[in-house]
Amino acid sequence: MSDITDSSTDGTTGEQARASWRFLKNHLREYGILFALIAIMAFFQVATGGILLRPVNLTNLVLQNSYIVIMAIGMLLVIVAGHIDLSVGSVLGFIGALAAVMIVNWEIPYLLAAILCLAAGALIGMAQGFWIAYFRIPSFIVTLAGMLVFKGLTLWLLAGQSVGPFPRQFQLISSGFLADPFNVEGINLLSLLIGLAVAAGLAGLAIRNRAAQARTGTPDEPMAFFAAKTLIIFVGIAYMSWLMAGFRGLPNVFIVMALLIAVYSFVTSRMTVGRRIYAIGGNEKAAMLSGINAKRLTFLTFANMGMLAALAGLVFAARLNTATPKAGAGFELDVIAAVFIGGASMAGGVGTVVGAVIGAFIMGVMNNGMSILGIGIDYQQVIKGLVLLAAVIFDVMNKNKG
Amino acid sequence: MLLSIRDLSKSFPGTRALDGVDFDLRAGEVHALLGENGAGKSTLIKCLTGAYRRDAGEIRLDGEKISPSSTSEAQELGIGTVYQEVNLLPNLTVAQNLTFGREPRRFGMVDGKAQRELAREMLDGYGLDIDVGRDLGAYSVAVRQIVAIARAVALSGKVLILDEPTASLDAAEVRMLFDVIRDLRDRGLGIIFVSHFLDQVFALCDRLTVLRNGRKITTETTADLDRVKLIEHMLGHELDRASEEAATTDSVADDRPELLRFEGIGRAGVVEPFDLTIRKGEVIGLAGLLGSGRTETAELMFGVRTPQTGKTRDADGPVSHATPREAIAAGFGFAPEDRKTHGIIADLSVRENIILAMQAHRGWTRPIPRAEQDAIAEDYIAKLDIRTSDADKPVGDLSGGNQQKVVLARWLAMNPRYLILDEPTRGIDVGAHAEILRLIQEITEEGMSILVISSELDELIAVVDRVIVLRDRKHMRELTGEEVATDAIVRAIASSDHAPDAARDHAR
Numbered sequence: 001m002s003d004i005t006d007s008s009t010d011g012t013t014g015e016q017a018r019a020s021w022r023f024l025k026n027h028l029r030e031y032g033i034l035f036a037l038i039a040i041m042a043f044f045q046v047a048t049g050g051i052l053l054r055p056v057n058l059t060n061l062v063l064q065n066s067y068i069v070i071m072a073i074g075m076l077l078v079i080v081a082g083h084i085d086l087s088v089g090s091v092l093g094f095i096g097a098l099a100a101v102m103i104v105n106w107e108i109p110y111l112l113a114a115i116l117c118l119a120a121g122a123l124i125g126m127a128q129g130f131w132i133a134y135f136r137i138p139s140f141i142v143t144l145a146g147m148l149v150f151k152g153l154t155l156w157l158l159a160g161q162s163v164g165p166f167p168r169q170f171q172l173i174s175s176g177f178l179a180d181p182f183n184v185e186g187i188n189l190l191s192l193l194i195g196l197a198v199a200a201g202l203a204g205l206a207i208r209n210r211a212a213q214a215r216t217g218t219p220d221e222p223m224a225f226f227a228a229k230t231l232i233i234f235v236g237i238a239y240m241s242w243l244m245a246g247f248r249g250l251p252n253v254f255i256v257m258a259l260l261i262a263v264y265s266f267v268t269s270r271m272t273v274g275r276r277i278y279a280i281g282g283n284e285k286a287a288m289l290s291g292i293n294a295k296r297l298t299f300l301t302f303a304n305m306g307m308l309a310a311l312a313g314l315v316f317a318a319r320l321n322t323a324t325p326k327a328g329a330g331f332e333l334d335v336i337a338a339v340f341i342g343g344a345s346m347a348g349g350v351g352t353v354v355g356a357v358i359g360a361f362i363m364g365v366m367n368n369g370m371s372i373l374g375i376g377i378d379y380q381q382v383i384k385g386l387v388l389l390a391a392v393i394f395d396v397m398n399k400n401k402g
Numbered sequence: 403m404l405l406s407i408r409d410l411s412k413s414f415p416g417t418r419a420l421d422g423v424d425f426d427l428r429a430g431e432v433h434a435l436l437g438e439n440g441a442g443k444s445t446l447i448k449c450l451t452g453a454y455r456r457d458a459g460e461i462r463l464d465g466e467k468i469s470p471s472s473t474s475e476a477q478e479l480g481i482g483t484v485y486q487e488v489n490l491l492p493n494l495t496v497a498q499n500l501t502f503g504r505e506p507r508r509f510g511m512v513d514g515k516a517q518r519e520l521a522r523e524m525l526d527g528y529g530l531d532i533d534v535g536r537d538l539g540a541y542s543v544a545v546r547q548i549v550a551i552a553r554a555v556a557l558s559g560k561v562l563i564l565d566e567p568t569a570s571l572d573a574a575e576v577r578m579l580f581d582v583i584r585d586l587r588d589r590g591l592g593i594i595f596v597s598h599f600l601d602q603v604f605a606l607c608d609r610l611t612v613l614r615n616g617r618k619i620t621t622e623t624t625a626d627l628d629r630v631k632l633i634e635h636m637l638g639h640e641l642d643r644a645s646e647e648a649a650t651t652d653s654v655a656d657d658r659p660e661l662l663r664f665e666g667i668g669r670a671g672v673v674e675p676f677d678l679t680i681r682k683g684e685v686i687g688l689a690g691l692l693g694s695g696r697t698e699t700a701e702l703m704f705g706v707r708t709p710q711t712g713k714t715r716d717a718d719g720p721v722s723h724a725t726p727r728e729a730i731a732a733g734f735g736f737a738p739e740d741r742k743t744h745g746i747i748a749d750l751s752v753r754e755n756i757i758l759a760m761q762a763h764r765g766w767t768r769p770i771p772r773a774e775q776d777a778i779a780e781d782y783i784a785k786l787d788i789r790t791s792d793a794d795k796p797v798g799d800l801s802g803g804n805q806q807k808v809v810l811a812r813w814l815a816m817n818p819r820y821l822i823l824d825e826p827t828r829g830i831d832v833g834a835h836a837e838i839l840r841l842i843q844e845i846t847e848e849g850m851s852i853l854v855i856s857s858e859l860d861e862l863i864a865v866v867d868r869v870i871v872l873r874d875r876k877h878m879r880e881l882t883g884e885e886v887a888t889d890a891i892v893r894a895i896a897s898s899d900h901a902p903d904a905a906r907d908h909a910r
Contacts (some may be wrong), residue, residue: 282747291730291762
């Protein structure tokens with residue numbers, strides 16, 4: 001029996017060559033999106049004559065896109081689980097309105113109000129997830145209904161008026177910056193140090209992972225690729241934090257966003273709950289036969305989405321310093337586009353948090369850059385649409401070839 | 403000869419779906435194509451209809467070499483197909499369906515009157531009295547089948563392929579359909595009839611061809627063939643070394659302690675209530691033809707479908723297995739038949755696929771540490787000889803046999819007391835096949851009990867202590883000891899008409 005051969009040994013060299021080729025192509029997508037972001041930034045940096053990366057504009061860019069990024073993280077989980085959530089824009093608007101009514105009209109302390117708003121968001125997510133998970137109503141329909149319902153409830157809650165302004169304390173969520181205890185002239189030293197520490201930490205983690213890979217087997221990634229990628233990420237983060245430190249330091253929202261990215265990256269790549277979302281999105285039947293409670297997990301994924309949409313709602317309201325009935329209209333499309341540009345698959349089971357965040361920033365940089373260049377909103381929409389289409393076509397072609 | 407196929411071969415990554423198959427179809431005959439799942443029937447048909455490109459071999463229609471590259475090309479050449487799930491549009495009218503793609507036009511617009519007229523002409527001779535102006539969806543499946551046949555015959559008119567046409571029809575509808583088929587045969591069409599209902603094959607077909615594991619086993623005239631012989635052809639009857647070895651291990655079975663006792667487990671329309679006692683370390687086989695209730699039995703035991711009747715007990719009292727989670731908690735495992743759709747999660751790594759059930763069982767609050775995950779994965783990769791460059795490769799990149807081993811590893815890692823394997827060797831190559839059989843024997847020596855479902859009788863008798871024979875969603879007979887041999891099993895499967903009383907006794 002020892003001379004039994006499996007098909008994989010018959011074609012060892014061929015199979016391995018194909019496997020490594022496929023690996024390279026899979027990673028081409030990952031490198032691709034990072035390089036796309038860098039290329040787009042470089043293009044607008046030149047085209048706008050250096051305005052794009054001015055500290056004040058960079059800070060603005062982060063603030064402008066924070067709520068999209070926050071929602072893209074939740075949407076990534078929803079899409080990986082094989083669903084979609086169209087209601088996030090309306091939920092964002094509704095929670096902003098709820099916060100305004102609670103804080104401005106009812107004079108509830110802003111901290112308590114914020115907590116209540118997050119809870120309300122989670123409840124909204126649960127209400128939608130309940131039908132999707134336990135009654136198998138298509139998520140497209142349930143959240144389309146949610147989109148209409150919460151758009152209407154926002155109007156009702158605000159009685160068609162804008163409500164504001166918020167107390168200064170609440171505005172700080174979006175307009176505040178990290179205080180600097182060092183008091184150095186012209187630079188926020190703490191922000192710079194944090195930025196450098198994060199950059200060094202990420203590089204250190206990458207090197208440690210590679211060392212661990214090297215111990216158990218040969219790392220798939222060529223050394224040159226690894227070194228280049230790590231260096232670009234290190235330099236990129238260090239440079240950004242240097243730029244922002246030169247203006248007013250790291251915005252509070254940026255810290256919140258970075259923490260969310262770190263936490264959700266860890267949850268999706270390392271933690272059981274996160275990996276199970278990939279399992280139910282990849283093959284729900286197999287996951288259920290393995291004893292995974294797919295229904296509860298879907299339910300929780302939507303609850304999480306609702307909570308993050310609520311957080312984005314608070315950030316958005318604090319940024320505008322007012323809640324308007326129009327807030328959040330169409331945001332769901334930007335969020336969904338960001339996730340797909342970031343490499344998630346419509347069929348579920350594929351996608352990363354970092355990809356979705358980069359996707360959001362690609363959209364953000366293009367918005368910002370084209371606005372600086374004075375390109376009309378008409379052309380902006382067309383270009384963004386084509387970029388989304390191109391990214392997904394690239395994905396599908398890439399997959400078909402493999 | 404209307405249609406002749408010579409030496410047809412078709413491979414997919416990891417499997418050889420068709421291996422040098424010959425097939426002949428005369429004008430004016432109904433020729434049955436038989437075989438279990440994975441035998442190559444649907445691949446053969448897809449090569450004929452242009453859905454697949456063949457790797458080698460030739461197809462001649464009326465003596466001309468043909469090589470259809472799409473279904474529409476095959477249709478134009480004269481090969482029409484009707485599938486079990488009728489591929490017509492229920493939201494259009496019967497007339498629109500029949501004339502779809504060649505509607506009669508008048509002033510550039512569809513001429514509804516001429517269209518209905520044409521449709522009525524096409525249905526002439528099929529014994530249907532229906533309103534061609536109504537939606538197709540308003541009629542029964544049998545009528546839709548006949549409409550689909552009428553369309554296929556009108557479009558193609560030489561060869562008609564019927565793929566499991568009777569699967570969702572009742573007896574009267576089957577008779578109606580058969581009248582239509584016989585009539586077409588008499589008009590000189592060659593008809594290929596794919597079905598797993600042997601009674602229907604004997605009632606309707608002139609000749610039959612049996613495929614198994616991608617090879618043609620035999621072509622026979624139906625009238626000269628008896629049922630036992632046919633089932634032997636379908637399930638295989640080559641006694642080999644492995645099965646002779648197995649015959650000697652049978653006698654030790656009975657003194658082992660009882661592990662589980664299923665009493666009256668059943669569900670209407672799925673499997674009739676059955677009793678089954680399982681001893682520690684025992685391998686039990688489920689034998690029967692496709693559709694006899696083998697997989698359904700496994701699904702009831704594992705809670706994929708919830709049993710409506712009966713209860714299950716072990717030494718400590720009642721055991722609940724109404725859902726997969728409960729079944730897993732009770733120490734059951736289930737490696738399903740369709741690896742791709744029910745087994746692996748292709749985008750996740752080998753390691754993650756292996757620990758999936760284990761982690762699900764522990765709950766998310768007690769994650770398996772990464773080091774332990776790696777150790778488990780490496781352990782099973784070595785133990786089961788899973789050929790992969792590393793444990794973090796997506797399982798979709800592996801060959802079929804290795805994917806199957808990953809699913810096996812998932813359950814072995816749980817160390818279940820009772821493991822159900824549904825067609826564990828389906829669609830994997832010969833080498834991996836033998837390894838999986840060896841594994842089954844190894845793990846039972848450690849005290850695990852196993853239920854194996856297989857269409858390959860040789861394979862079954864090589865590993866099992868007992869065989870339960872199923873037919874028509876009923877557990878018919880239990881064979882032990884000396885009786886565990888291909889001819890006894892084949893006779894038990896075939897005995898429907900010959901010994902119904904005996905069968906009924908055993909079902910109790």
